[in-house]
Amino acid sequence: MIDFLNYLINGALVGLLYALIAMGFVVIYRASKVFNIAQGELVVFGGFMVWWMIVQAGLPMAVGIPLAFVAAIAFGLAIEKIFFSRLVGESVFSMVMVTIGLLILIRGLVLVLFGPAVRPFPIIFPLKPIILGDILIPRSLLFGGLITIATGLGLSWFFNATRTGLRMTAVAEDHQVALSLGISVKRSIAFAWALGATLSTLGAIIFLSGKSLNFLASDIGLAALPVALLAGFESIAGVLLAGLIVGIVQGLVTAYVDPAVGGAVGSVFPFLIMLAILFIRPTGMFGWKTIERV
Amino acid sequence: MLELNNVEVLYSDVILAVKGVSLKASQGACVTLLGANGAGKSTTLKSISNILTTEDGRVTQGSITFEGARIEGGDPADIVRRGIVHVLEGRRVLRHLTVEQNLLIGGHMEKSGQAVRRRLDEIYTRIARLAELRKRTTGYLSGGEQQMVVIGRAMMSRPKLIMIDEPSLGLAPLMVEEVFNVLRSLKNEGVTLLIVEQNTRVALGLADYGYVMESGRIVLEGAASDLMSNEDVREFYLGLNLEGERKSYRDIKHYRRRKRWLG
Ligand SMILES: Nc1ncnc2c1ncn2[C@@H]1O[C@H](COP(=O)(O)OP(=O)(O)OP(=O)(O)O)[C@@H](O)[C@H]1O
Numbered sequence: 001m002i003d004f005l006n007y008l009i010n011g012a013l014v015g016l017l018y019a020l021i022a023m024g025f026v027v028i029y030r031a032s033k034v035f036n037i038a039q040g041e042l043v044v045f046g047g048f049m050v051w052w053m054i055v056q057a058g059l060p061m062a063v064g065i066p067l068a069f070v071a072a073i074a075f076g077l078a079i080e081k082i083f084f085s086r087l088v089g090e091s092v093f094s095m096v097m098v099t100i101g102l103l104i105l106i107r108g109l110v111l112v113l114f115g116p117a118v119r120p121f122p123i124i125f126p127l128k129p130i131i132l133g134d135i136l137i138p139r140s141l142l143f144g145g146l147i148t149i150a151t152g153l154g155l156s157w158f159f160n161a162t163r164t165g166l167r168m169t170a171v172a173e174d175h176q177v178a179l180s181l182g183i184s185v186k187r188s189i190a191f192a193w194a195l196g197a198t199l200s201t202l203g204a205i206i207f208l209s210g211k212s213l214n215f216l217a218s219d220i221g222l223a224a225l226p227v228a229l230l231a232g233f234e235s236i237a238g239v240l241l242a243g244l245i246v247g248i249v250q251g252l253v254t255a256y257v258d259p260a261v262g263g264a265v266g267s268v269f270p271f272l273i274m275l276a277i278l279f280i281r282p283t284g285m286f287g288w289k290t291i292e293r294v
Numbered sequence: 295m296l297e298l299n300n301v302e303v304l305y306s307d308v309i310l311a312v313k314g315v316s317l318k319a320s321q322g323a324c325v326t327l328l329g330a331n332g333a334g335k336s337t338t339l340k341s342i343s344n345i346l347t348t349e350d351g352r353v354t355q356g357s358i359t360f361e362g363a364r365i366e367g368g369d370p371a372d373i374v375r376r377g378i379v380h381v382l383e384g385r386r387v388l389r390h391l392t393v394e395q396n397l398l399i400g401g402h403m404e405k406s407g408q409a410v411r412r413r414l415d416e417i418y419t420r421i422a423r424l425a426e427l428r429k430r431t432t433g434y435l436s437g438g439e440q441q442m443v444v445i446g447r448a449m450m451s452r453p454k455l456i457m458i459d460e461p462s463l464g465l466a467p468l469m470v471e472e473v474f475n476v477l478r479s480l481k482n483e484g485v486t487l488l489i490v491e492q493n494t495r496v497a498l499g500l501a502d503y504g505y506v507m508e509s510g511r512i513v514l515e516g517a518a519s520d521l522m523s524n525e526d527v528r529e530f531y532l533g534l535n536l537e538g539e540r541k542s543y544r545d546i547k548h549y550r551r552r553k554r555w556l557g
């Protein structure tokens with residue numbers, strides 16, 4: 001029973017981490033309709049920025065972390081400007097091709113700048129786990145989970161109730177209508193990329209705190225993909241819930257099924273969920289169904 | 295107030311959809327632009343709001359002047375800021391958002407959140423139906439309700455000129471009347487209106503002046519009352535001729551139509 005609780009809680013927290021990464025993905029997709037396959041590379045880039053500021057440059061965290069965010073945001077804006085600003089309204093296919101190119105490019109850039117070596121990531125959250133009776137919870141995941149929930153609810157409110165957020169939601173729904181109301185679609189998309197890069201960096205900090213970092217950390221972006229799909233691509237609050245579901249299922253399958261079959265079913269399970277969703281309900285659980293009224 | 299001079303619009307560098315249109319709407323006037331499918335009415339409006347860019351179109355010739363300033367090819371946001379708002383064809387509500395969210399987005403240029411709220415209350419008093427529907431998701435509203443939402447949303451930006459594209463399309467007669475009542479109240483208030491319609495009768499009932507478009511050109515213009523009694527308009531757009539039978543517009547040779555209109 002205690003074991004079960006342990007798996008459940010840790011699964012949920014890992015799921016929330018996926019949700020945070022997926023949020024970056026969703027924010028970019030909503031505004032620009034770019035299905036950013038390179039989301040994991042943004043996490044790696046953000047991670048390396050944090051590593052560079054704190055470990056290489058030796059800055060204190062209070063300075064280094066904000067600077068890393070600034071650098072990541074600049075990077076996100078640059079990507080948007082260089083690769084996507086001219087592609088607004090192009091087909092999904094060409095956008096996907098560009099994001100694949102982007103993935104390879106960022107990976108190459110990271111290798112050139114920081115090399116393939118494994119680097120120690122600074123300890124942002126204390127390593128000592130929180131112990132509740134017999135349950136053991138890593139601090140980074142717990143704090144990360146709380147940050148993710150707060151971020152998700154905050155973003156949800158932002159997109160539904162603030163003026164800037166509503167502008168972005170209008171852009172998410174219909175570029176032409178947004179333009180006809182005098183909303184700058186370009187600015188909204190740029191803002192989305194900045195936000196996406198911020199969320200990725202936040203994800204990197206929670207994911208990597210006290211661990212090691214190299215270019216392979218981008219795999220977390222892949223793990224977040226099923227979460228975004230399960231949620232549907234538009235609902236931020238839905239991403240939280242989808243993250244919890246994927247994380248818990250993955251945790252329990254890893255704990256109980258993997259030993260029985262002697263394989264890594266747990267790690268592929270999210271992708272099985274993803275395929276199932278694609279077959280059953282491509283708009284996800286909370287995504288915008290195309291409302292049909294004739 | 296608004297003046298188009300010999301405007302040409304080209305889509306994708308090959309399709310000439312508007313071929314030298316000149317029209318005018320003076321301060322406080324209600325002008326209607328009539329014409330059959332594909333005549334280029336929507337394109338003309340898009341050239342003014344300059345949302346042509348999203349469709350790979352552009353103004354290749356002529357000028358568009360609003361309150362003395364040239365606006366052709368300008369930034370759509372700047373055009374809205376100057377006081378022109380374009381209500382697109384087909385009741386384009388933001389379907390997943392509520393009525394209130396749609397309206398708030400329409401007022402996004404107000405200086406403060408409070409100013410938006412004040413404007414929102416004004417709109418609710420003006421169009422009481424919207425107040426009743428404020429929490430409803432617009433995608434599930436009836437066509438008439440959606441048309442009210444997009445008009446209200448356009449009004450949120452306190453425009454001097456509202457361009458509206460086929461507001462009566464697909465609405466029941468009673469609903470058409472309700473929509474045009476709102477437009478009439480705007481007109482009475484001094485807002486300049488440019489209405490694109492296929493429902494000629496209703497449009498000429500409200501407008502002061504009308505233009506008739508055909509294959510990208512203005513082929514006829516005049517005071518609304520004159521157009522209403524014009525034999526051609528009666529025949530082709532009001533569906534009446536002297537024998538009282540409906541005749542297809544296409545039945546008559548093009549050169550003859552031209553000749554009669556030009557004559
Ligand atoms: N995005 C576009 N790309 C290419 N051609 C277009 C585009 N939009 C419109 N056209 C063409 O331009 C012409 C005028 O179209 P427009 O939509 O302005 O007509 P309309 O008078 O509004 O017609 P309707 O009454 O059917 O709405 C048509 O021949 C149409 O095929």
Ligand SMILES: [Mg+2]
Nearest residue numbers: 335336337383
């Ligand atoms: Mg049209």
